[in-house]
Amino acid sequence: MPAGVQGESVARNYAEALLVLARKANDAAGWGTMLREVANAIAADATLAGFLESPRISGDAKSGVLSKAFGDRVPRLFLRFLQQLVKNRRQTLIPAIANEYDTLLDASEGIVHAKVTLARVTADEETAMIADRLSKVVGKKVVPHVSIDPAIIGGVVVRMGDTVMDGSVRRKLSKLRTRMGAGRA
Structure with missing residues (x-):
């Protein structure tokens, strides 16, 4: 399996190809759900993961099992996409x-x-308010994934891609400490 950036690049290429197929089928969200379910099944079932990763089992045998497992439950093109991944030995990238x-x-x-x-657990209304404010700042719908870190003392730290907005009390105290130290020099 390709590692690191190369693996991410290959995965992105396959994802782009699948998105094109899904849009042609007018079901981009549905195909995403099916792919996520396959990925979750692989992560949850060591036997399935071992089967797909095993070099001792032929690609044809794996494709046959996929065909029997999914049969008429997924669109034919989606199944063919999974089988092509197996044929190209990229199934570990699912x-x-x-x-x-x-x-x-x-x-x-x-x-x-x-x-x-955030420094503490918040109510759903507060999380919705944060999402609303961020959406207005960014100009896109923002989906927050909240984690708790009491070390920030208070406030909020937001990471979107490479952008970090640090409004934590810890940062403000650090800046104050720096300014007070610079005043003594």
Whole structure:
């Protein structure tokens, strides 16, 4: 399996190809859900993961099992996509492809995901308010993924891609400490 940046690039290429197929089928969101379910199944089932990763099992045998497992439950082109992954020995990239697919689909729909760090657990209304304010700042719909870190003392830290907005009390105290130290010199 390709590692690092090369693996991400390959996964993105497959995700782009699948998104084109899904749009032709007028079901981009549905295909994303199916791909995510396949990725989750692989992550949850060590036997399935071992089967797909095993070099001792032929690609044809794996494709046959996929065909029997999914049969008429998924669109034929979606199944052929999975079988092509197996044929190209890229089946271990399915989770990464699912992540890339989600990212591409969200970007095409103007949705941005933000990692939001708070000092304490907040009510759903507060999280919705944060999402609303961020959406206004960014000009796109922002989906917050909240984590808690008491070390920030208070306030909020937001990460969207390469952008970090640090409104934490810890940062403000650090800046104050720096200014007070500079005044003594």
